Amino acid sequence: MEERVWRVLVFYSDYGDGHRHAAQAIAEGIRARDPAVDVVVHDFMRETHPFLHPLMQRAFLGALKFFPKAYRLAYRRTQEQAEAPLLDWLTSLGEKRLLEHVAKTKPDIVVSTHPFAARGMAHLVREGWVYVPAVTVITDHSDHRYWLAEGTSLYLVGSEALKRRLEELGVPESEVAATGIPVSLRFGEAPSRAAAREHLGLPAGAPVVMVMGGGFGLLHDALKLLRALQATGAEILLVAGRNERLKKEVERRVRRGRLRVRAYGYVEHIERLMAAADVLVTKPGGLTTAEALALGLPMVLYSSLPGQEEDNARFLVSGGAAVRAGTPEEAAAAVGALLTSPERLAALRRAAAALGRPEAALEAADKILQLMRSPRSVPVRMRPRRSAAKTPVRPAAPWPAPEWPAPQLEGTPRFAH
Numbered sequence: 001m002e003e004r005v006w007r008v009l010v011f012y013s014d015y016g017d018g019h020r021h022a023a024q025a026i027a028e029g030i031r032a033r034d035p036a037v038d039v040v041v042h043d044f045m046r047e048t049h050p051f052l053h054p055l056m057q058r059a060f061l062g063a064l065k066f067f068p069k070a071y072r073l074a075y076r077r078t079q080e081q082a083e084a085p086l087l088d089w090l091t092s093l094g095e096k097r098l099l100e101h102v103a104k105t106k107p108d109i110v111v112s113t114h115p116f117a118a119r120g121m122a123h124l125v126r127e128g129w130v131y132v133p134a135v136t137v138i139t140d141h142s143d144h145r146y147w148l149a150e151g152t153s154l155y156l157v158g159s160e161a162l163k164r165r166l167e168e169l170g171v172p173e174s175e176v177a178a179t180g181i182p183v184s185l186r187f188g189e190a191p192s193r194a195a196a197r198e199h200l201g202l203p204a205g206a207p208v209v210m211v212m213g214g215g216f217g218l219l220h221d222a223l224k225l226l227r228a229l230q231a232t233g234a235e236i237l238l239v240a241g242r243n244e245r246l247k248k249e250v251e252r253r254v255r256r257g258r259l260r261v262r263a264y265g266y267v268e269h270i271e272r273l274m275a276a277a278d279v280l281v282t283k284p285g286g287l288t289t290a291e292a293l294a295l296g297l298p299m300v301l302y303s304s305l306p307g308q309e310e311d312n313a314r315f316l317v318s319g320g321a322a323v324r325a326g327t328p329e330e331a332a333a334a335v336g337a338l339l340t341s342p343e344r345l346a347a348l349r350r351a352a353a354a355l356g357r358p359e360a361a362l363e364a365a366d367k368i369l370q371l372m373r374s375p376r377s378v379p380v381r382m383r384p385r386r387s388a389a390k391t392p393v394r395p396a397a398p399w400p401a402p403e404w405p406a407p408q409l410e411g412t413p414r415f416a417h
Contacts, residue, residue, distance in 0.1 A: 018287030029361030126151030180357025296353030320351035
């Protein structure tokens with residue numbers, strides 16, 4: 001008899017590197033827990049909206065850069081809405097491709113780290129077109145309703161506070177777990193500060209400040225910020241991500257003696273730089289800040305993107321792991337104050353370490369594997385399928401169909417969407 005091979009499909013969407021990094025961390029955690037499990041990681045938007053995806057990505061990044069107030073307004077107005085007609089319409093456009101992709105991949109469970117993918121999979125489960133459990137990993141400290149959809153079997157969230165909030169919104173306690181935002185297992189094995197500085201050629205006793213703007217380098221006033229930080233006398237490490245223009249401009253100014261900065265582009269092993277730093281100046285992206293917390297790295301939060309990053313900032317500041325700054329001068333002043341106050345810096349470091357979850361990927365993997373192997377892991381369907389023409393997708397040999405519960409055709413959804 002052929003030995004069963006379990007398969008996990010992990011979806012992300014390439015709207016900021018955080019969703020992809022979370023997906024990769026989950027895959028890493030699952031492989032560490034059970035190397036026999038087949039884990040595949042796919043870009044949801046590329047698979048389901050291959051023509052629309054590049055246009056939407058440009059529109060999203062453009063809105064954040066040029067129309068942040070409009071984006072913030074749209075985000076806040078939809079945060080508490082029970083319905084998401086625009087997002088559901090977008091999901092419906094890729095419904096056929098998503099169903100075909102799931103049928104082709106034959107997963108035993110599907111994990112989503114972006115709300116587009118999460119709602120798309122929940123829709124297929126809810127309508128009875130797939131019979132595999134859908135897991136949503138929320139990659140920010142946000143309770144935006146776009147993340148929530150009937151048909152989801154399990155939510156994995158970054159904190160106990162967000163877990164309680166989802167329960168208040170009607171998610172059953174058994175269907176939400178506070179695992180932490182998944183980060184690479186490398187953050188649990190990061191070098192010591194002394195070893196990291198030696199590797200990077202940094203002075204052992206000098207203060208080191210790291211500056212990040214996310215994978216896309218979305219950090220406005222970066223040059224002004226770097227000039228202001230020079231006044232602190234610290235060694236400055238800039239990670240420009242994919243913003244090659246910023247990296248080249250900084251390098252040009254360094255050559256001319258106008259800046260004292262070490263500039264990096266996209267860095268794969270970011271934990272090595274974080275381990276060397278005393279303070280991180282960053283916009284509060286969910287994954288970047290989760291990585292910093294995993295290393296107990298204090299943060300000065302600057303240039304928050306509207307919406308979810310503002311939610312992240314509130315969580316970090318209230319937890320005592322970060323301070324906020326609105327201008328380059330305020331950021332430099334906050335960094336200077338921390339570097340000249342060892343007690344205050346140590347307090348932030350302790351708070352960051354207390355919030356950090358370096359093994360979040362392993363905790364998430366445990367929940368996912370447990371659910372995958374549970375025979376009753378798919379939620380009961382709450383209403384009849386709208387179309388009998390689609391063929392339900394079940395795990396196929398060597399993924400035999402489990403004993404799913406009989407569909408419930410009547411009843412009230414557990415929480416309104």
